[in-house]
Amino acid sequence: MSALPEIDAADGTAIAEALAGYGVCRIAGPFAPERLRALRADLLRLRDAGALQAAAVGRDRTRDLRPDIRGDATLWLNDPRCGDAAREFLAALDALRGEFNRNLFAGLREVEAHYAAYPPGSGYARHRDRFRDDDARVLSWVTYLNEDWRAEDGGALRLHADDGAIDIAPRIGTSVCFRSELEHEVLPAVRERFSIAAWFRR
Ligand SMILES: O=C(O)CCC(=O)C(=O)O
Numbered sequence: 001m002s003a004l005p006e007i008d009a010a011d012g013t014a015i016a017e018a019l020a021g022y023g024v025c026r027i028a029g030p031f032a033p034e035r036l037r038a039l040r041a042d043l044l045r046l047r048d049a050g051a052l053q054a055a056a057v058g059r060d061r062t063r064d065l066r067p068d069i070r071g072d073a074t075l076w077l078n079d080p081r082c083g084d085a086a087r088e089f090l091a092a093l094d095a096l097r098g099e100f101n102r103n104l105f106a107g108l109r110e111v112e113a114h115y116a117a118y119p120p121g122s123g124y125a126r127h128r129d130r131f132r133d134d135d136a137r138v139l140s141w142v143t144y145l146n147e148d149w150r151a152e153d154g155g156a157l158r159l160h161a162d163d164g165a166i167d168i169a170p171r172i173g174t175s176v177c178f179r180s181e182l183e184h185e186v187l188p189a190v191r192e193r194f195s196i197a198a199w200f201r202r
């Protein structure tokens with residue numbers, strides 16, 4: 001798999017074109033390194049304070065903790081305990097939402113995002129982010145916050161594209177955006193794995 005579009009800045013027009021054509025793209029360096037480090041520090045602070053909660057699978061009545069399916073602990077970025085870095089990041093994603101709306105995906109009404117920490121050995125089994133009974137999620141976005149990540153650390157995001165699997169290493173400085181109907185999974189890592197996952201909703 002070599003056709004994965006690569007974009008080198010948070011350019012909503014270029015991202016929208018890649019998503020229209022291919023359904024997924026990798027974005028290198030959309031956020032300045034000091035902003036990413038501030039997000040990582042905020043996430044670690046919240047994790048140490050016990051603010052992250054084990055994530056559930058399913059919705060409403062079928063909602064359940066299933067660490068065998070999904071092992072991350074999360075906190076929404078609009079939680080008042082999050083720091084300025086989180087508020088600025090949400091604002092940056094919201095600006096991208098405006099660009100997406102102008103360029104392709106008219107009707108994206110909001111963006112939601114959470115911090116996620118996956119303990120060593122945990123992952124997230126193959127799934128779609130768009131729920132069967134609620135198709136509000138149009139685009140998925142992940143920004144990685146892991147310094148010095150090596151290939152042998154594992155923890156790739158595996159996207160199941162039409163023409164084969166694409167693995168993306170969760171390195172700080174990398175973001176990925178894909179259509180929310182695309183199946184994907186998080187492979188277990190040997191280290192704790194930090195990220196922000198976001199969804200653009202209609
Ligand atoms: O962290 C990732 O690479 C993807 C996370 C994910 O699939 C999700 O939170 O729905």
Ligand SMILES: [Fe+2]
Nearest residue numbers: 127128129184
């Ligand atoms: Fe997902």
